[in-house]
Amino acid sequence: xxxxxxxxxxxxxxxxxxxxxxxxxxxxxxxxxxxxxxxxxxxxxxxxxxxxxxxxxxxxxxxxxxxxxxxxxxxxxxxxxxxxxxxxxxxxxxxxxxxxxxxxxxxxxxxxxxxxxxxxxxxxxxxxxxxxxxxxxxxxxxxxxxxxxxxxxxxxxxxxxxxxxxxxxxxxxxxxxxxxxxxxxxxxxxxxxxxxxxxxxxxxxxxxxxxxxxxxxxxxxxxxxxxxxxxxxxxxxxxxxxxxxxxxxxxxxxxxxxxxxxxxxxxxxxxxxxxxxxxxxxxxxxxxxxxxxxxxxxxxxxxxxxxxxxxxxxxxxxxxxxxxxxxxxxxxxxxxxxxxxxxxxxxxxxxxxxxxxxxxxxxxxxxxxxxxxxxxxxxxxxxxxxxxxxxxxxxxxxxxxxxxxxxxxxxxxxxxxxxxxxxxxxxxxxxxxxxxxxxxxxxxxxxxxxxxxxxxxxxxxxxxxxxxxxxxxxxxxxxxxxxxx
Amino acid sequence: xxxxxxxxxxxxxxxxxxxxxxxxxxxxxxxxxxxxxxxxxxxxxxxxxxxxxxxxxxxxxxxxxxxxxxxxxxxxxxxxxxxxxxxxxxxxxxxxxxxxxxxxxxxxxxxxxxxxxxxxxxxxxxxxxxxxxxxxxxxxxxxxxxxxxxxxxxxxxxxxxxxxxxxxxxxxxxxxxxxxxxxxxxxxxxxxxxxxxxxxxxxxxxxxxxxxxxxxxxxxxxxxxxxxxxxxxxxxxxxxxxxxxxxxxxxxxxxxxxxxxxxxxxxxxxxxxxxxxxxxxxxxxxxxxxxxxxxxxxxxxxxxxxxxxxxxxxxxxxxxxxxxxxxxxxxxxxxxxxxxxxxxxxxxxxxxxxxxxxxxxxxxxxxxxxxxxxxxxxxxxxxxxxxxxxxxxxxxxxxxxxxxxxxxxxxxxxxxxxxxxxxxxxxxxxxxxxxxxxxxxxxxxxxxxxxxxxxxxxxxxxxxxxxxxxxxxxxxxxxxxxxxxxxxxxxxxx
Ligand SMILES: [Zn+2]
Numbered sequence: 001x002x003x004x005x006x007x008x009x010x011x012x013x014x015x016x017x018x019x020x021x022x023x024x025x026x027x028x029x030x031x032x033x034x035x036x037x038x039x040x041x042x043x044x045x046x047x048x049x050x051x052x053x054x055x056x057x058x059x060x061x062x063x064x065x066x067x068x069x070x071x072x073x074x075x076x077x078x079x080x081x082x083x084x085x086x087x088x089x090x091x092x093x094x095x096x097x098x099x100x101x102x103x104x105x106x107x108x109x110x111x112x113x114x115x116x117x118x119x120x121x122x123x124x125x126x127x128x129x130x131x132x133x134x135x136x137x138x139x140x141x142x143x144x145x146x147x148x149x150x151x152x153x154x155x156x157x158x159x160x161x162x163x164x165x166x167x168x169x170x171x172x173x174x175x176x177x178x179x180x181x182x183x184x185x186x187x188x189x190x191x192x193x194x195x196x197x198x199x200x201x202x203x204x205x206x207x208x209x210x211x212x213x214x215x216x217x218x219x220x221x222x223x224x225x226x227x228x229x230x231x232x233x234x235x236x237x238x239x240x241x242x243x244x245x246x247x248x249x250x251x252x253x254x255x256x257x258x259x260x261x262x263x264x265x266x267x268x269x270x271x272x273x274x275x276x277x278x279x280x281x282x283x284x285x286x287x288x289x290x291x292x293x294x295x296x297x298x299x300x301x302x303x304x305x306x307x308x309x310x311x312x313x314x315x316x317x318x319x320x321x322x323x324x325x326x327x328x329x330x331x332x333x334x335x336x337x338x339x340x341x342x343x344x345x346x347x348x349x350x351x352x353x354x355x356x357x358x359x360x361x362x363x364x365x366x367x368x369x370x371x372x373x374x375x376x377x378x379x380x381x382x383x384x385x386x387x388x389x390x391x392x393x394x395x396x397x398x399x400x401x402x403x404x405x406x407x408x409x410x411x412x413x414x415x416x417x418x419x420x421x422x423x424x425x426x427x428x429x430x431x432x433x434x435x436x437x438x439x440x441x442x443x444x445x446x447x448x449x450x451x452x453x454x455x456x457x458x459x460x461x462x463x464x465x466x467x468x469x470x471x472x473x474x475x476x477x478x479x480x481x482x483x484x485x
Numbered sequence: 486x487x488x489x490x491x492x493x494x495x496x497x498x499x500x501x502x503x504x505x506x507x508x509x510x511x512x513x514x515x516x517x518x519x520x521x522x523x524x525x526x527x528x529x530x531x532x533x534x535x536x537x538x539x540x541x542x543x544x545x546x547x548x549x550x551x552x553x554x555x556x557x558x559x560x561x562x563x564x565x566x567x568x569x570x571x572x573x574x575x576x577x578x579x580x581x582x583x584x585x586x587x588x589x590x591x592x593x594x595x596x597x598x599x600x601x602x603x604x605x606x607x608x609x610x611x612x613x614x615x616x617x618x619x620x621x622x623x624x625x626x627x628x629x630x631x632x633x634x635x636x637x638x639x640x641x642x643x644x645x646x647x648x649x650x651x652x653x654x655x656x657x658x659x660x661x662x663x664x665x666x667x668x669x670x671x672x673x674x675x676x677x678x679x680x681x682x683x684x685x686x687x688x689x690x691x692x693x694x695x696x697x698x699x700x701x702x703x704x705x706x707x708x709x710x711x712x713x714x715x716x717x718x719x720x721x722x723x724x725x726x727x728x729x730x731x732x733x734x735x736x737x738x739x740x741x742x743x744x745x746x747x748x749x750x751x752x753x754x755x756x757x758x759x760x761x762x763x764x765x766x767x768x769x770x771x772x773x774x775x776x777x778x779x780x781x782x783x784x785x786x787x788x789x790x791x792x793x794x795x796x797x798x799x800x801x802x803x804x805x806x807x808x809x810x811x812x813x814x815x816x817x818x819x820x821x822x823x824x825x826x827x828x829x830x831x832x833x834x835x836x837x838x839x840x841x842x843x844x845x846x847x848x849x850x851x852x853x854x855x856x857x858x859x860x861x862x863x864x865x866x867x868x869x870x871x872x873x874x875x876x877x878x879x880x881x882x883x884x885x886x887x888x889x890x891x892x893x894x895x896x897x898x899x900x901x902x903x904x905x906x907x908x909x910x911x912x913x914x915x916x917x918x919x920x921x922x923x924x925x926x927x928x929x930x931x932x933x934x935x936x937x938x939x940x941x942x943x944x945x946x947x948x949x950x951x952x953x954x955x956x957x958x959x960x961x962x963x964x965x966x967x968x969x970x971x972x973x974x975x976x977x978x979x
Binding site: 081082083089096099101102105201202203204205207208236237238239315316318319322323325327328339340343363366367368371375 | 532533537766774
């Protein structure tokens with residue numbers, strides 16, 4: 001494997017043996033980006049100089065035998081809604097085009113402490129609202145497997161960067177599937193942790209009760225490694241969980257005994273693409289061949305997930321995005337008559353259509369007279385969905401399902417049909433609504449040579465189980481070793 | 486036809502925590518250095534998250550318990566959403582349907598003559614964060630407005646009363662009592678100039694018709710009340726204005742939405758403010774960034790046990806325990822907790838409450854006012870004053886001599902003062918009351934012999950003549966008890 005296609009674990013081994021330096025790896029990644037990102041558009045900004053500086057410093061430390069962090073010398077890309085001092089954090093919005101945060105997100109502090117090399121900020125749908133990065137104000141990220149197709153979203157840039165050989169690891173955020181769906185589209189591993197497993201401090205909020213930061217990687221081991229670097233309680237995020245972080249890599253190779261894999265029999269069967277259906281079926285067969293028991297589970301309220309999600313997420317977003325009013329920072333309109341006009345013009349000019357659509361949906365749902373019928377009711381359904389999973393996990397250890405109904409769609413195919421785009425979130429939103437962890441692992445190829453992911457879900461804080469189950473599957477298959485041309 | 490005035494007050498009190506409600510920034514009043522006490526959280530920067538200041542919650546609980554509220558075992562945070570430049574997140578973290586304390590009351594004295602009291606209901610007291618401060622260009626040259634976010638995120642408790650107040654005087658009394666209470670329990674300095682106590686008043690009239698019907702006039706919320714006098718004057722103005730408006734328009738509460746008016750202290754009038762109230766939909770919803778707070782019985786009891794004696798109870802106790810007049814007790818209590826403590830230490834030390842009250846409300850208070858001092862920095866500590874008054878109580882010195890000693894004490898360096906100071910000053914100045922009747926009688930004898938005219942005057946019925954002679958004896962014998970001197974003189978001359 002070359003320095004740009006190897007996994008982080010492989011690269012760490014090579015660096016420790018002196019075969020390669022971090023500077024060489026970082027330079028190779030930057031060269032690959034320079035060579036091909038004009039057709040992929042994974043990055044919104046690069047921190048090439050500081051990345052190389054960090055790499056050289058790590059190389060020096062390694063040579064001197066000084067203690068090193070878990071990710072010493074590994075290039076890592078950050079979704080551009082995660083604040084890092086000294087780099088713009090645009091959220092792919094005109095609104096924050098010039099915004100440079102004066103502080104590091106909690107996970108950025110963790111990454112720096114782990115001696116990771118922060119290489120650049122990746123593209124996303126504006127404020128993480130979308131499933132294709134087509135809602136980015138700056139560029140659309142292409143799928144490295146087929147540049148006519150979408151990389152998925154909203155963390156499309158981070159998924160594509162890992163798939164295209166630009167960085168072995170990256171971070172995204174998942175509010176309704178924004179890590180798992182692009183991971184599936186781009187053929188990489190993408191994990192959404194339990195709500196609260198990773199601090200949200202420094203993640204620009206979209207929907208606070210659903211957002212979680214999570215890793216992208218080329219295999220399960222790397223995902224485990226990155227997760228154990230960033231997970232844990234942070235006093236600055238009161239929703240972060242005060243639970244010990246186990247070493248996710250430690251027991252990863254140990255298969256789970258008597259594994260019970262749940263699967264959903266009757267969900268969205270009509271819209272499901274044949275290739276996706278077949279890949280999911282084959283994945284279940286792999287588990288069966290490993291001695292796992294396959295058990296059908298009922299999630300009676302799962303059919304309300306998308307509707308519930310598209311009330312709760314926009315409601316919170318309408319409030320979280322209200323601060324972008326052109327007064328304190330961010331975009332301010334040039335022409336306005338008075339204060340109210342300044343707000344309206346600034347927001348009207350700087351937000352894209354999808355963001356405006358969701359702000360309006362959310363503002364409506366929270367308005368007096370509608371609150372009970374929409375927001376409050378959605379919260380009740382959310383509780384029912386959570387109960388469904390609690391019940392299902394009484395019977396099974398993990399639940400397997402497709403990530404998305406179809407492989408990557410073509411760029412432009414769904415832009416005029418937001419509803420179809422929303423409905424494709426059918427398999428992913430439930431994990432956010434119920435707060436449970438979920439992972440997408442490469443599990444097949446469509447006839448058109450596009451990757452297909454398998455989603456695994458586990459109960460809250462059972463990331464270790466989730467990763468071990470994913471690794472069991474990965475050991476038996478070759479999908480994660482395939483790279484786009 | 487007449488009317489009843491209906492008033493409810495919403496009071497915002499700044500809690501005296503060291504740091505803000507949801508971040509670690511200082512709460513110091515610092516208008517000269519704008520935006521220096523800020524961080525990503527209170528600036529509302531993207532990605533920053535609030536963390537509850539437990540001390541603020543603790544002071545909130547203390548406040549709630551002091552105004553006799555229930556403290557529910559579950560309370561949560563809600564976002565109140567509106568756009569204004571002093572509110573960087575475009576929402577204020579507040580409490581909507583489940584406030585941290587509710588259903589309380591505060592007792593006020595409404596008639597000093599009859600001592601009649603009244604319990605003013607308190608609907609709720611909840612915690613919220615303060616906004617920043619806008620300053621606009623008043624030169625008329627159209628310069629930019631400025632925003633100072635030092636205050637943004639400071640913890641406030643909003644105390645909402647029932648509309649139980651019936652006059653501007655009652656409203657003022659309620660505020661004064663509330664302020665006194667909150668300073669006693671040490672949750673706020675209630676400094677109205679610095680904005681740590683702010684008040685809005687909801688005012689309307691119930692018009693009593695001749696047919697026995699009662700019609701409520703439209704409710705007006707008066708904002709920008711930043712002094713006790715302002716509250717009183719604004720309500721008085723508003724009552725008059727509403728009465729006149731009623732006579733003219735006959736509009737009732739049901740015909741007009743709630744109106745917001747601002748108090749213009751310079752002109753002494755209320756002015757209509759832009760009709761923000763009717764359009765406002767704050768779209769409250771639970772803040773997903775903050776976990777709800779649960780309160781246990783043990784926590785409630787712990788906070789309850791920290792509360793000191795409330796001023797109203799203490800006022801009554803001073804009257805009965807030290808036999809003070811209602812007036813003296815009120816003067817002492819109104820000076821604040823430290824002053825009341827001072828008084829009690831003096832009273833206990835000298836064994837005479839009335840005498841202690843006279844001294845602290847007159848001599849001590851005058852001295853504090855002249856020098857602009859707080860009781861805490863007054864150099865004559867209570868045990869020293871008590872020692873001095875004890876001498877008077879035991880007739881070891883005269884009240885007049887005590888004043889001389891008091892002056893000496895004030896002029897001394899604090900470091901030189903101790904329990905023995907009183908005695909040494911008395912000795913230095915020879916102020917000890919003379920009990921040696923031999924010396925005194927000799928002096929009286931001599932003075933009577935020297936003043937034949939005065940003696941004759943006295944004998945012819947001019948009582949006033951004694952006065953001049955007393956002075957002469959006292960000059961001879963320092964520290965003589967003037968009562969005794971008088972008796973001896975009269976005896977000798979009669
Ligand atoms: Zn702050």
